[in-house]
Ligand SMILES: Nc1ncnc2c1ncn2[C@@H]1O[C@H](COP(=O)(O)OP(=O)(O)OP(=O)(O)O)[C@@H](O)[C@H]1O
């Protein structure tokens with residue numbers, strides 16, 4: 298294992314984030330505040346509680362997930378797409394590093410950045426609502442697993458994309474709707490029965506449900522199912538990465 | 551590391567030239583030669599030196615332009631039966647066999663689309679070969695890629711840089727990527743040798759094109775590679791910078807780095823290379839010592855348009871090695887301008903003695919360019 302190389306890629310990526318730190322942190326903080334003002338204060342005054350939790354607080358896990366998912370994907374996809382686009386990828390590809398090490402460096406950095414973001418949102422939220430975390434360990438576990446899994450997904454998208462449109466399209470057309478429809482802002486038993494069934498096919502539901510459980514011990518599906526699902530996603534992403542590694546897909550001609 | 555002072559180099563050049571021939575012929579007397587070289591460089595000529603001179607004449611001029619390391623003959627890169635077919639079905643490399651010798655400058659010459667970049671990229675791991683093997687210092691580039699790649703630095707044809715990073719950051723990154731511990735002193739030296747030191751904190755996007763190319767060289771050298779690939783290092787570079795580049799390459803070579811460069815410029819190959827390989831349409835059509843090629847360059851042909859066609863070469867002219875061409879209308883005599891005698895006078899005398907008259911007379915000189923054009927034409 299070439300740890301020096303992993304560290305180099307990781308630090309290089311972190312330095313890149315550092316240069317845009319201000320932009321990348323300010324926007325989620327602003328948008329989180331907006332959500333709390335609009336949904337929490339305006340709508341929340343009409344829906345006072347869900348499952349015994351105040352609506353503003355109920356929102357928090359979903360909001361964090363929304364940000365983690367979109368940010369992990371965009372950070373990681375951009376991180377690998379950009380060197381492909383500028384051509385600087387040649388250096389990484391000709392270095393004595395395995396694909397695993399490349400993934401560790403890029404995905405590790407993207408996941409770290411998302412994690413920092415998640416914590417920032419949590420801190421911002423604490424200005425609006427009292428934070429209460431029933432299972433801190435599982436909260437952290439869901440947080441970490443989510444950023445890793447979705448940074449891996451982002452990495453795959455970044456390798457697959459051969460133009461900027463493709464890079465944007467997955468987060469925009471797939472992830473955002475899945476998050477919105479996955480119970481970020483409501484409990485699924487507020488939906489009509491048929492839609493409840495449809496929603497069960499939304500993988501993001503399991504993430505949000507499990508994550509919310511770690512805060513308030515309320516969930517749409519059982520925690521065990523949530524945990525299984527996140528492991529399945531992770532496995533799928535790893536499998537895809539392994540396949541890319543095997544075939545050199547989009548990286549080698 | 552490299553870039554020595556010129557006076558020192560002069561001395562070194564002289565010594566090494568002798569060492570080189572010496573190594574080939576008088577292996578047993580290693581220490582003795584060292585002494586005699588020291589003597590000859592002060593002007594005294596020993597018997598051994600005279601002997602060496604004779605040898606050098608027979609073998610042609612040794613590489614005088616280079617402050618050379620002894621030219622090792624063992625290959626450091628071995629390419630065997632390598633082929634590459636791109637996704638669309640286009641075959642860019644066809645059963646390439648090539649050996650690069652340790653310590654040499656090898657110029658890969660070929661027209662656009664010949665496969666130069668593809669060949670280099672395959673050796674460096676950017677392109678998956680479709681068939682064949684490549685080994686670098688005995689390490690297979692696929693099964694033992696770490697060991698193979700550690701030895702190689704690559705300067706790509708395209709100027710691809712991290713626009714926002716500083717020069718220092720980018721070369722430190724390159725070093726780390728190849729698994730080397732940080733070494734400020736070494737990197738400082740690389741930057742100074744490439745006259746980039748005062749730019750070390752500038753973002754790369756603020757540098758000129760020529761400087762960016764040097765940054766790419768610095769990146770490639772950051773991990774102390776033993777082999778350096780330069781894919782068209784002087785494309786789009788002005789005359790002065792081109793000379794600088796040549797100078798850099800030569801000093802790298804004298805520090806023991808094996809260099810493979812691609813170029814369209816015959817002049818460049820002529821100026822720099824120890825050996826030249828010509829590639830066209832994915833095939834290596836010729837690999838030879840530059841000196842051999844240059845010797846062919848020194849060859850001229852005398853073409854005589856005859857008054858009356860000849861059926862065969864008259865016995866009186868048999869010794870001259872003349873050839874008949876154009877259905878007997880022409881006699882062609884090939885001679886070496888670097889030789890002491892061209893033999894033209896004698897030939898003309900012999901011709902008039904045997905009553906062969908001619909109405910016109912031409913001479914042609916072949917250049918590396920001709921050789922190149924010929925080869926490229928023949929393979930189309
Ligand atoms: N990724 C690719 N997919 C398909 N064909 C390719 C690819 N890369 C190169 N080729 C083709 O392979 C051939 C050799 O290309 P290569 O870049 O190796 O040439 P070259 O000798 O470096 O040319 P130049 O002097 O212009 O740099 C060309 O015909 C080119 O079109």
Ligand SMILES: [Mg+2]
Nearest residue numbers: 666667668707
């Ligand atoms: Mg090329």
